[in-house]
Amino acid sequence: MSTKVMIPTPLRAYTEKKDVVLLEGNTVGDLLHQLTSTYAPLRRHLFDDQGSLRSFVNVYVNDEDIRYLQQEETRVTEKDTVSIIPSIAGGKESAQ
Amino acid sequence: MRESAPRLDPTKVRLSNEEIRRYGRHLILPEVGLEGQMKLKAASVLVVGAGGLGSPLALYLAAAGIGRLGIVDFDLVEESNLQRQILHSTPYIGRPKLQSAKDRILSINPNVAVELFSARLTSENALDIIRQFDVIVDGTDNFPTRYLVNDACVLLHKPNVYGSIFRFEGQVSVFSAPDGPCYRCLYAEPPPPGLVPSCAEGGVLGVLPGIVGTMQAMETVKLILGIGEPLIGRLLLFDGLSMRTRELKLQRNPECKMCGDHPEITTLVDYEAFCGITPAPAASENQKAFSISTGELKRKLDHGDPVLILDVREVQEYEIAHLESLLIPLNDLPRRVNELDSSQEIVVLCHTGVRSGRAVEFLKQMGFRKVKNLVGGIDEWAELIDTEMPRY
Numbered sequence: 001m002s003t004k005v006m007i008p009t010p011l012r013a014y015t016e017k018k019d020v021v022l023l024e025g026n027t028v029g030d031l032l033h034q035l036t037s038t039y040a041p042l043r044r045h046l047f048d049d050q051g052s053l054r055s056f057v058n059v060y061v062n063d064e065d066i067r068y069l070q071q072e073e074t075r076v077t078e079k080d081t082v083s084i085i086p087s088i089a090g091g092k093e094s095a096q
Numbered sequence: 097m098r099e100s101a102p103r104l105d106p107t108k109v110r111l112s113n114e115e116i117r118r119y120g121r122h123l124i125l126p127e128v129g130l131e132g133q134m135k136l137k138a139a140s141v142l143v144v145g146a147g148g149l150g151s152p153l154a155l156y157l158a159a160a161g162i163g164r165l166g167i168v169d170f171d172l173v174e175e176s177n178l179q180r181q182i183l184h185s186t187p188y189i190g191r192p193k194l195q196s197a198k199d200r201i202l203s204i205n206p207n208v209a210v211e212l213f214s215a216r217l218t219s220e221n222a223l224d225i226i227r228q229f230d231v232i233v234d235g236t237d238n239f240p241t242r243y244l245v246n247d248a249c250v251l252l253h254k255p256n257v258y259g260s261i262f263r264f265e266g267q268v269s270v271f272s273a274p275d276g277p278c279y280r281c282l283y284a285e286p287p288p289p290g291l292v293p294s295c296a297e298g299g300v301l302g303v304l305p306g307i308v309g310t311m312q313a314m315e316t317v318k319l320i321l322g323i324g325e326p327l328i329g330r331l332l333l334f335d336g337l338s339m340r341t342r343e344l345k346l347q348r349n350p351e352c353k354m355c356g357d358h359p360e361i362t363t364l365v366d367y368e369a370f371c372g373i374t375p376a377p378a379a380s381e382n383q384k385a386f387s388i389s390t391g392e393l394k395r396k397l398d399h400g401d402p403v404l405i406l407d408v409r410e411v412q413e414y415e416i417a418h419l420e421s422l423l424i425p426l427n428d429l430p431r432r433v434n435e436l437d438s439s440q441e442i443v444v445l446c447h448t449g450v451r452s453g454r455a456v457e458f459l460k461q462m463g464f465r466k467v468k469n470l471v472g473g474i475d476e477w478a479e480l481i482d483t484e485m486p487r488y
Contacts, residue, residue, distance in 0.1 A: 009263050013427045041430065055285040063344045085333070085344065087283040088262040089239045 003076045005031055006083040014042040028059060029072030031082055046084070056087045104138035104163065111137065115207060119161055132321045133161060137207075139320045140164035142229035144217055144245055146193040147171070148305030149235035149259050149312065151183035156313040157233075158201040158208045162320075165201065166229055168213040169193045176488065180302035217241055219364035222248040231316050233257040235309065239286040240367035246271060246279035247364055250355045255319055259312040264301055264336040266308035269327050269346065270315055272355070276328040281349040281356075286371045299412075304336050386456055388443055388468040390477045396443075403441045408455045409474075413447060417474060417485045426451045429458060438464045445470040445477075447488075 002022040007015045015021060021038075025031040032053075036043040048054055059066045060083045066074045076082060111119070111133060122128040122136075141162050143150050146169040157165055171193050173184045181193075188196040194212045201210050213225055217236075226232055226248045234245045234256055242260075249256035249272040256271040258279060271278045311332070318324045331344045353360040388396075396403050405421035407414055414423050424432050426446070436442065442464065446452040449471050456469040470477070478485035 009265050054287070056283045056287040058282065060344050063342075065345065065347075067349075068347060083342075083344070085267075085331075087239070087287060088260045088265070088267065089237060089242060089286075 001078050003031060003078055004081045005035060006081060008084055008086055010086055010088065011042060011045055011084065014039050014045065026075055027072065028061060028066055028074045028076060028082060031076065032059070032072065045086075058085045059083070060085060104140075106131065106134040106138040109134045109137045109163070115161070118205075118207075122160070127323045128321060132323075135320055135322075136161045136317070137163040139231065140166065140229045141231045141233060141316055141320075142166040142168065142226060143233050143235055144168050144241065145235035145237060146181075146183060146197045147177065147235060147237055148180045148261065148300065148302075149309040150197075150233075151181045152306050152309035153233055153235055153313050153316075154183055154197055154201055155204065156310060157316060158205045160313075160317055161205065162208060164209045164211065164229075166211040166213060166225070167194060167197050168215065168217050168225060169197070170214055170216050180300065180305050182306065217244060219244060219366065222364060223252065226252055226254060229254070231255050231257065231319055233259075233312055233316055235259065235312070240371045240373065242279060243286065243370060244364065244367045247354055247361060250278050251362075251364070257312045257315045257319070259308045261300055261304050261308050263299060264304060266304055266311075266334040266336075268308060268311045268315070268332040268334070269330065270319065273319075273326065273328045275348065277346045277348040278352060278355040280354045281352045282331065282346055284349075284353070288372045301336060307336065308334065386460065386468055387471050389471055390481050393443055393470060393477075394481050401441070403443055404436075406436070406442050406444045406455070407446070407474075408444060408451050409446050413488070416488050417478060419445070419474070419477070421445070426455055429455055433459070433462055436464070438462075439466070441466045441468075443468050443470055446473050448473040448475050 002024045005021045005023055007019055007021060012019060021035060023031045023034045025034055032046060036046060046054060046057055053059065053072065061069060061074055061076060061080050066072065111130070116123065119133050122133050123130055139162055141157055143153050143157070143165065146154065146167050150167070150169070154165065154167060173188045173191055173193055173196055175189055177184060178186065183200055184193060184196045192214065194214055198210045198212060201208055215221060217225065222244055232245060232249050232254050234242060236242055236245060246256060255273045256279070258269045258271050260267045270276065315327055318326050329346050331346050333342045333344065348355060350357045405419050407418055407421040407423045408426040408429060410425050411423065424435065444452040444455045444467060449469060452469045452473060456467050459467045475487055478487045
């Protein structure tokens with residue numbers, strides 16, 4: 001009973017280049033915590049120091065934003081696809 | 097519409113016989129017809145950025161017969177732009193992108209009134225520029241300008257046709273349309289600098305902005321004609337590698353600080369600060385102690401000093417050009433830091449000095465003291481020291 005979690009290109013550097021990770025859990029929160037325990041360096045890209053999902057990372061169950069469902073408590077089944085969609089800007093090195 | 101420039105009345109514009117011949121394939125489409133073509137001629141569109149996204153946008157909008165096309169840009173054409181920025185061409189290297197854009201647009205369609213804004217879009221000029229156009233197309237390449245374009249469009253009630261790219265993936269949507277969401281509803285805040293790699297670090301396949309920019313041009317034309325289903329409240333994701341598109345639902349966030357029910361932001365702010373980018377302060381004595389110029393490194397190497405050069409770029413970049421060095425890409429550094437000897441003098445380099453600066457900060461936290469950032473990176477080394485070395 002595992003659910004598909006889609007990893008976006010910018011974060012694949014932290015998931016051994018995998019674009020899909022199969023994880024077991026009943027809620028989006030379960031899946032994300034499993035994901036970040038398997039791939040620890042990914043954690044700071046998804047969660048802030050208080051453990052809240054960062055505001056430039058959105059999580060969708062199928063095509064619905066979890067902010068308008070039950071957030072991290074949103075329940076998932078093996079039929080669902082969870083997608084992590086971070087903001088992308090294109091262009092230049094921002095620190096220059 | 098509040099504070100907007102007076103829109104031309106499409107029933108008052110006329111198409112010449114030359115224009116009727118030119119737009120014949122539009123005119124025979126029932127969804128466009130003579131009335132639609134007159135709407136396009138009466139319309140004004142602002143393209144923010146004449147780069148990868150702005151190129152196909154400007155070309156197709158000009159060809160489609162948009163009456164007035166504004167372009168904001170301040171860059172010069174560089175060789176490394178030509179892999180994707182098809183608005184520009186080799187003879188224009190070193191000249192302003194705006195000049196190249198104008199020449200190209202008028203050679204496609206001399207009926208277009210081209211307006212050039214040779215400036216960086218800022219909080220000071222954005223409202224005055226954006227106010228003059230009906231539809232705004234965001235072809236920018238950085239977070240501060242994206243939030244600026246978004247906020248100005250929300251304040252002026254202008255539709256904002258959004259496109260963004262990374263490596264092989266793109267996002268497209270239409271923001272700030274009546275009752276639709278804005279960019280801040282999607283992402284309330286930008287990532288801190290350095291957390292998300294940029295195209296300059298991550299690369300981009302040249303065809304990708306062509307596809308995403310063309311989708312933006314399509315949305316722009318649909319908005320002007322009032323046909324089809326614009327991408328309002330929908331985020332289109334495009335993956336060029338798998339050649340798959342997906343669509344996610346977006347909604348206006350009633351708590352959005354910009355376009356929500358009780359907006360907190362009612363004026364433009366300092367977007368560099370909002371995005372966590374502070375102007376580079378004059379290097380402090382402390383920073384100077386942890387940096388080295390290309391000239392100093394050359395002297396050390398010529399002198400035979402036992403210095404380890406640590407290259408933190410990606411393998412593909414290393415293959416283009418490198419010094420005798422140890423390659424550990426920045427992302428792998430935390431895992432491989434034990435390969436380094438903290439008692440040895442280490443010079444860290446990357447392409448231009450940004451990633452190596454982050455690497456030096458990290459190594460300092462790990463207790464390294466004899467570590468220096470090569471200012472200007474391998475790019476400056478190739479420019480000043482080893483002029484035979486290829487630059488990218």
